[in-house]
Amino acid sequence: MDKYLVKCEKIDDFGRGIVFLDGKVMFVPDLLPNEEAYVIKTLDKKKYSLGKVVSFVLKSDDRVLSKCKNDDCGCSLKHLKYEKALEYKNEKVKNIFKKFASLDDVVLKIVYGDKKWNYRNKVTLKVKGKCGYFKNNSHEFVPIDRHELAKEDINNIISILNKEDLSNVSEVIIKAYDEIMVVIKGYMDISNLKKPVSSIYMNDKLVYGSKYIYNHIGDLKFLVGPEAFFQVNDDVTLKLYNKVLDYLPKDKNKTVLDLYCGTGTISLFLSKYYKNVIGIEINKDAYLCANLNKEINDIKNVNFICGDVSKEIDNLKADIVVVDPPRAGLSKEGIRDILKINPEEIVYVSCDPVTLARDINLLNGYKVVSDTPFDMFPMTYHCESVCVLERR
Ligand SMILES: C[S@@+](CC[C@H](N)C(=O)[O-])C[C@H]1O[C@@H](n2cnc3c(N)ncnc32)[C@H](O)[C@@H]1O
Known part of the structure; x- marks a missing residue:
């Protein structure tokens, strides 16, 4: 197989090195900016190719020996110094906000946890x-x-x-x-x-x-079933939920809507600061857990609805809306209904900055106050965010 000598320009949004070969872009995992290496082509498409490092000619000072020795395993940033990986994620979210939502200066410093390895639950x-x-x-x-x-x-x-x-x-x-x-x-x-x-x-x-x-997260206990979603990094989750709480104006007269509420974690976390909280969740196992979690924490002012957000929010009223959708982001109907509710604040918890930026553009009448990235998934290119939007 032919080998090519390449120099890495920068890393793409998936943690892969970007190189140019015969005028065409090639994505090479495990290659850092300014590194030079011999690569082979593993896939050749019309507009791009994929490559694999065979041997290094020049290594970056930012390269570290990784604890994970597996190949092609999903630890896409394991070879990069952790401080540099945090900088990369911060810059990535800033660039995505600029490119897809024309927003500058709203992305704050990334928050990270105690564990870089062995964090997944x-x-x-x-x-x-x-x-x-x-x-x-x-x-x-x-x-x-x-x-x-x-x-x-x-x-x-x-x-x-x-x-x-x-x-x-x-x-x-x-x-x-x-x-x-x-x-x-x-x-x-x-x-x-x-x-x-x-x-x-x-x-x-x-x-x-x-x-x-x-x-448990903080002082609250949670029961979790086999099919229910739960955040994978407990330490960062506590920081993230506290950030959601920090951002919101506490008011015992207000109602909060927690869309895509999973096992009810955010709803229960917020409950003592508000008149009531309504959570909506489509997964039955998670919904059943949410009701159990309300009971075991002896919380009375929270109600959960089992169903699709797009259908269930139709006639609800709320002062504040918190959303934490899957990677695909909000549906068009979901956005339409949130706008109909016309909350004073929206807190958007997101695991994909691209769909977050897309949805910000569609939430007409709302202005982004700030976005805080969280390193929920160290060693991977993924980045979680808490974005606060205010009614204009
Ligand atoms: C990223 S999780 C967030 C859960 C929760 N906020 C937490 O922090 O644990 C997204 C949740 O949305 C639920 N979900 C996905 N599509 C939905 C829909 N159309 N309507 C309601 N819930 C949905 C999933 O089952 C999952 O529990």
Whole structure:
């Protein structure tokens, strides 16, 4: 295969090095600005190609030896000094706001947590005899003994699983909060899993322990089910929820609408400062957990609705709206209905700055006060944000 000598210009929004080869752009993972390397082409398209480093000619001072030794695993920034990765994410959000929403000077300094590694409280692993993952955009399976982004409790479960006969298992989800849950697709003997684990599901059926497991964020307790969403980095989540709270005017006469509320975390976090909070969530498991969470925290002024935001907000009234949608952002109907509610403030929690910037443009009549990026996913290119919008 032909090798090409290239020099990296900068990193793209997915953490890949950008180089130019014969006038065409090539994206090369694991390559930093100003580094020179021999690369091979792994994909050649009309407008761009993908490359892979074969050997380095010049390495950057910002390069570090990574704890994760896996290839193509999703740790797209593991080779970059952490301070530089934070700068990169801050700049990336600023550039996206400028490019897609024509906004300058609204993006504040990125907030980060205590843990750069071993922070994830949930992983989904593919299984082929052993736990592992498929390389990005490929069917090549890579077995693993450890997952360096995951908490040690998860790594303990991986080592137990890898000693078992996994020939009839295709996937496992491991959630490690204050208690541990394992969700198995397929069949296996679970005798050795029972000791460290509080809950085991096999093919959607509870086969051991409790239906839900406990987590806590700050002073609040949360029960989480097998299919319910929960933020993956507990330490950064607390900082993020506190930021949402900091931004909002506290007023016991006001009603807050928490759209895409998951297990009710933000609703319950805000409840003591407002007259009432209404949360909307489409996932039934998460909705059931939200109601349990209201009970176990003895909170009375919160109500949850199970359904699609676009349909359920139609006739609701609120002074403040908090939204935390999936990566795809808000739907057109959702935006139309939020505008109809006409809240004085909107707090938009986002895991994708591009869809956030797109939606800001559509929230006519609102002005961005500030956006705070959060490093919820260290070592990856992903970046969470809390954006505050005020009625003009
Ligand atoms: C990023 S999570 C946020 C959850 C919560 N705010 C938290 O911090 O844990 C997005 C949530 O939106 C829910 N969801 C996705 N589409 C929805 C829709 N159309 N209507 C209501 N909820 C939806 C998902 O099930 C998920 O729980």
